Amino acid sequence: KYKIAVIGGGSSYTPELIDGFIKKAPELPVSDIYLEDIEQGKEKLEIVGALAERMVKKAGLDINIHLTLNQEEAISGADFVVSQFRVGGLDARIRDEKIPLKYGVIGQETTGPGGFAKALRTIPVIMNICKDIQRLAPSAWLINFTNPSGIITETVLNHTKVKAVGLCNVPVNMINYVAQVFEVEMERVYIEFAGLNHLVWGQKIYLDGEDVTEKLLDILITGKNFTMKNIPDLIWDKDLIKSLGMLPCPYHRYYYMSDKMLEEEIKEASSEGTRGEVVKNIEKELFKLYKNPSLDIKPPELEKRGGALYSYAACNLIDSIANNKKDIQTVNVRNNGTILDLPEDVAIETNCIIGKNGASPLTVGHVPAKIRGLMQAVKAYEQLTVEAGVKGDYYTALQALTIHPLVPSADVAKKILDDILRQNKEFLPQF
Numbered sequence: 001k002y003k004i005a006v007i008g009g010g011s012s013y014t015p016e017l018i019d020g021f022i023k024k025a026p027e028l029p030v031s032d033i034y035l036e037d038i039e040q041g042k043e044k045l046e047i048v049g050a051l052a053e054r055m056v057k058k059a060g061l062d063i064n065i066h067l068t069l070n071q072e073e074a075i076s077g078a079d080f081v082v083s084q085f086r087v088g089g090l091d092a093r094i095r096d097e098k099i100p101l102k103y104g105v106i107g108q109e110t111t112g113p114g115g116f117a118k119a120l121r122t123i124p125v126i127m128n129i130c131k132d133i134q135r136l137a138p139s140a141w142l143i144n145f146t147n148p149s150g151i152i153t154e155t156v157l158n159h160t161k162v163k164a165v166g167l168c169n170v171p172v173n174m175i176n177y178v179a180q181v182f183e184v185e186m187e188r189v190y191i192e193f194a195g196l197n198h199l200v201w202g203q204k205i206y207l208d209g210e211d212v213t214e215k216l217l218d219i220l221i222t223g224k225n226f227t228m229k230n231i232p233d234l235i236w237d238k239d240l241i242k243s244l245g246m247l248p249c250p251y252h253r254y255y256y257m258s259d260k261m262l263e264e265e266i267k268e269a270s271s272e273g274t275r276g277e278v279v280k281n282i283e284k285e286l287f288k289l290y291k292n293p294s295l296d297i298k299p300p301e302l303e304k305r306g307g308a309l310y311s312y313a314a315c316n317l318i319d320s321i322a323n324n325k326k327d328i329q330t331v332n333v334r335n336n337g338t339i340l341d342l343p344e345d346v347a348i349e350t351n352c353i354i355g356k357n358g359a360s361p362l363t364v365g366h367v368p369a370k371i372r373g374l375m376q377a378v379k380a381y382e383q384l385t386v387e388a389g390v391k392g393d394y395y396t397a398l399q400a401l402t403i404h405p406l407v408p409s410a411d412v413a414k415k416i417l418d419d420i421l422r423q424n425k426e427f428l429p430q431f
């Protein structure tokens, strides 16, 4: 039986994860789940931990739920370490969203300068977690969900010896979207993915082995739109999709429709608030529900968050590693020549065979020029962000932001960087 450690256990997503382990219980025997958090998250941890206990009891399962503030205790001897923490909490996220907006740039928690700031805060913490994994659970798999997931996974792959796979719920939601369009089970859909986390394209879409890319794209622009709860569902330009000939991910709106998305963000910031501010309220409501001692299932209200199908992705991944299933899932791994247009030692989001040795990517080869440039530019930004986050080097950080496609100039990059460093001092020991 397996020991699971969840770093950031007080997250409102924890019932989602517990629900996943309950559903997987017949194939994936878990004896202990350690929900770990920090002092500031203690109250949330206790509420969500009590709900987790009620959920496993209701399911009639013999899983011990442990609540702890001790990282070593949680990690020690774990088989899987799931990371879902947020350094600085939602207040830091809200600052990440607002700083770029001051300078006329997209303010988003993972895309652009917001994601850059989140990476700088997260890198020292993930490095410390990896030190503990190497020491106390050297054979454990790190399943990283913490954003920016691609950048954090790349940091772990290149700067530690920990076995890690990066995860995002966007690819499974793209599969789910296609399945809904054609009114079929998700298992009948196959998407050839290529790209980076939150910058992944569905190059080809198959239904029962038949190429339905064109049919699907027609429906995307004339009928059923697709987004995630945290991204405004602006309609795609028809000619953009026709010329692209692939399924973009919802985050591509920030690049392909930067002007409209910026307008939308400015509008939202001055009405209901940034997404982080909205999430603060959703979270308050969720924890009110979680406190109810008669609640013993994952409440449907959790669907207001962007993490749809998170546990589906996480538990399938763990199941396939544990049971050496060798099925295909879309995760963040070391490129290793999979996408020939990117360096070998970077993290990419792509289809992989998942088994006891982890994730082995399926070849992609070269990607067409229309997506290559953006992919390479964002990857270069990500590589510099990893380096800046690890070394705490100001000039590397400045180059990272300067070359980001959403930042118009070095001058604006410098203003944003200085603002980020000033407002995040307590979370940036490396600078």
Ligand code: NAD
Residues within 6 Å of the ligand: 007, 008, 009, 010, 011, 012, 013, 036, 037, 038, 040, 041, 042, 044, 045, 083, 084, 085, 086, 087, 088, 089, 090, 125, 144, 145, 146, 147, 148, 149, 167, 168, 169, 170, 306, 307, 310
């Ligand atoms: P949250 O604000 O609820 O944070 C989760 C917990 O992390 C909190 O209880 C907090 O106290 C705790 N925490 C902070 N620093 C910690 C540390 N050093 N050690 C242990 N715990 C710590 O955040 P959330 O909205 O639940 O999201 C959690 C993380 O998951 C974020 O990084 C978010 O971006 C990410 N996420 C990723 C995806 C994806 O697709 N990969 C989807 C949704 C959320």
Ligand code: G6P
Residues within 6 Å of the ligand: 110, 147, 168, 169, 170, 228, 229, 230, 275, 279, 304, 305, 306, 307, 308
């Ligand atoms: C999506 C993304 C996540 C992101 C989340 C935000 O699902 O894949 O990486 O963090 O939504 O959701 P939230 O409810 O926090 O805005």
Ligand code: MN
Residues within 6 Å of the ligand: 149, 167, 168, 169, 170, 198
């Ligand atoms: Mn994601």
